[in-house]
Amino acid sequence: MFPNINEMKIYLVCGKTDLRKGIDGLAALVLENFDLDVYDNAIFLFCGTRADRFKALYWDKTGFVLYYKRIDNGHFQWPRKQNEVCNLRPSQLRRLLSGLAIEEKKTIKPGTKGILF
Numbered sequence: 001m002f003p004n005i006n007e008m009k010i011y012l013v014c015g016k017t018d019l020r021k022g023i024d025g026l027a028a029l030v031l032e033n034f035d036l037d038v039y040d041n042a043i044f045l046f047c048g049t050r051a052d053r054f055k056a057l058y059w060d061k062t063g064f065v066l067y068y069k070r071i072d073n074g075h076f077q078w079p080r081k082q083n084e085v086c087n088l089r090p091s092q093l094r095r096l097l098s099g100l101a102i103e104e105k106k107t108i109k110p111g112t113k114g115i116l117f
Contacts, residue, residue: 005043005090005093005094006090007041008041008042008043008058008090009040009041009042009043009087010042010043010045010087010088010089010090010092010093011030011034011036011042011043011044011045011085011086011087011088012045012078012079012085012086012087012088012096012102013029013030013034013044013045013046013047013084013085014078014079014080014081014082014083014084014085014086015047015079015080015081015082015083015084016047016048016049016080016082017029017046017047017048017055018048019046019047019048019053019054019055019068021046022066023057023064023066026044026046026055026057026066027057027064029046030044030057033083034085036085038057038059038064039059040059041059042058042059043056043057043058043093044056044057044058045088045093045096047076047078050075051075051076051077051078052070052071052072052074052075052076053068053069053070053071054068054069054076054078054096055067055068055069056069069097071099074099076096076099077101077102079102088102
């Protein structure tokens with residue numbers, strides 16, 4: 001979906017964003033509220049009031065690209081603290097795009113040999 005995701009900065013805008021905003025409105029929000037460069041090699045993620053959809057904005061060196069995703073069954077685990085930006089790792093973005101929570105709650109660790117009971 002995004003080229004060179006491992007080389008990009010990924011910013012998740014916490015809280016609720018008015019998803020009626022288009023490219024210009026979202027870019028202005030990033031510049032004015034968070035003092036980040038929208039022309040940087042970065043992806044900016046925004047979630048609306050309903051946590052079943054989000055938009056992603058990034059500059060591909062020829063123009064802005066705006067993605068919109070809606071989950072049909074369920075919702076995203078989106079941080080709701082207003083006026084904050086979180087940095088995500090590429091693995092966290094992949095989880096989000098798959099409809100999973102950004103962070104795993106618990107990881108199953110490999111067992112050790114020889115311990116049965």
